[in-house]
Amino acid sequence: MRFIIIAITVLISTAFVADNPSVRIKKLIAKDIDYLINFYKKTHQNPEISLKEKETAKGLAEELRKIGFEITENFGGYGIVGILKNGDGPMILYRTDMDALPMYEKSGLDYASEKTIEYYGEQVGTMHSCGHDMHMTTWLxxxxxxxxxxxxxxxxxxxxxxxxxxxxxxxxLMLNAGLYEKFGVPDFGIGLHSSPTIAAGQVGFGKGYTMANTEMIDIKVFGIGAHGASPHMSIDPVITASMIVMELQTIVSRNLKPTESAVVTVGAIKGGIKHNIIPDEVTLKLTVRSYSEEVRQMIHKRIKEISKGVAIAAGLSEDKMPEVIIPDSFTPANYNDPDLVDKMITSAGTAIGKENVIYAEPQMVGEDFSRYGQTADKVPTVLFWLGTVPEERMKSGNLPGLHSPFYYPEPKKSIESGVSVVSQALLDLFNNKKI
Ligand SMILES: [Zn+2]
Ligand SMILES: [Zn+2]
Structure with missing residues (x-):
């Protein structure tokens, strides 16, 4: 009798486990994994760079159309929107990016990209070195x-x-094309990015600001050119520019509150053509990173003050003051809504085990996913890190970063954890709108 009761209990619990959504997700992934790995490899071999994602977008649209999504194509460049209506409930946005980078792949994989393109007059390779192919696969x-x-x-x-x-x-591009006006304002927005330092099978979450305001600033430094042997007849812009570069280093070290974060990097100095000519112009190319708007504005102010101050000290006249070019448009810092992060951490724990959900510290890289949460609608959004690093690389400590020609994700584990975490999070959010 006791044996029978135990047997019945086991049967009932087995039946119950089989009905559990997270078990269903696992079974669906197991059934689909070969298809997804194939899709991943095909996508990896056919990268298309920014604003050229024509075939990639067409392929994704086709995949979604055949499983019942309503598809809108060419929405903000080659953007696609797939809508699946399934009764009354919240609307949730889940985004993948689609573009690759103009660079030769050196991963040595048997499915490495061999595609080349003409890029500013040069023949270069194309590669999914930022893992956007993995984003598309987990999305699909x-x-x-x-x-x-x-x-x-x-x-x-x-x-x-x-x-x-x-x-x-x-x-x-997609927001300006009227994404929210045409399709409705989502209640939540989710995205993920491949991580080159987190093991495949794990995911990482950060709260609040996790990625930086990212902007490119140019400084045109003017001078008076002369023969290289007659420097006294010049006001040498190479020297002025060099002094500006050094002074710029004091913005983060002296003007920024020590508990805040920012980066001011001069990535390029361009000026002059020949050994013995003092040029009359030098351009500095900066990347500037920050989290808050206040810090961003402070950096702009100091760049202008330093450039002008150094030029005055060099003896330049008012009409030869440096020109600081700050484009209006920049990639805003990514802000992960704290409540939504808590919710997603719980879902991720259900999906892949709490031990595989880790804290990811903020970084100064940029991601334009942030924009989906920064319209007037203030949609709560989360962009989390999908661990992609193969076990042997984790062990060896050889961890090529994103945009490296040697970077590659471990397909199977990364796809499995990406799909199960996002599917579980979507189910939990759909079933419990108020968080
Ligand atoms: Zn990238
Ligand atoms: Zn990326």
Whole structure:
């Protein structure tokens, strides 16, 4: 009798476990994994750079259309929007980016990209070295799982295929094309990015600001040119520019509050053509990173003050003051909504085990996903890190970063954890709108 009761209990609990959504997700992924790995490798071999994602977008649109999504193509460049309406409930945006980078791949993989393109007159390779191919694959895998799981949730799933992330333009293109006006304002927005330092099978979350305001600033430094042997007849812009570069180092070290973060990097100095000619112009190219608007404005102010001050000290007249060019458009800092992060950490723990959900510290890189949460609608958004590093690389400590020609994700584990975390998070959010 006792044996029978135990047997019945086991049977009942087995039946119960089989009905559990997270178990269903795992089974769906197991069924789909070969398809997704194939899709991943095909995408990896066919990278298209920013604003040229024509075939990539077409392929993604086709994949979603055949599983029942309503598709809008060419929405803000090659952007695509896939909508799956499944009764009354919240609307959730899930975004992937689609673009690759103009560089030769050196990963040595048997499915490495061999595609080349003409880029500013030069023949260069193309490579998914930022892992956007992995983003597209987990995005597709999640869409396929959510279709199969339609009896488990109610609401509207908005799948965004975004172009031109690498040049910081794609999110703005899609929002300016009327994404929220045409398809509705989502209740939540989710995105992920491949991590080159977190092991495949794990995910990382940061709260609040996790990525920086990213902007490119040019400084044109003027001077008076002369023969290299007659420096006394010049006001040498190479010297003025050099002094500006050194003074700029004091912005972070002396003007920034020690508890805040910022970066001012001069990545290029361009001026002159020949050994014995003192030129009359030098251009400095800066990348500037910050989290808050206050710090960003302070850096702008100091760059202008330092440039002008050094030029005055060099004896330059008012009409030869440096020109500081700050474009209006920049990639804003990514802000992860703290409540949504808490919710997603719980979902991720359910999906892949709490031990595989780790804290990810903020970085000064930029990501235009931030824009989806920064319209007047203030949609709560989270961009989390998907661990992609193969086990042997984790052990060896050889961890090529994003945009490295040697970077590659471990496909199977990364896809499995990406799809299960996002699918679980979507189910939890759809079933519990108020957080
Ligand atoms: Zn990138
Ligand atoms: Zn990226």
């Amino acid at each position: 895998g999640t869409a396929r799982a959510m279709v199969e799981l339609q009896d488990e949730w109610k609401g509207t799933l908005m799948m965004i295929g975004q172009p031109a992330e690498e040049i910081g333009a794609g999110a703005e």
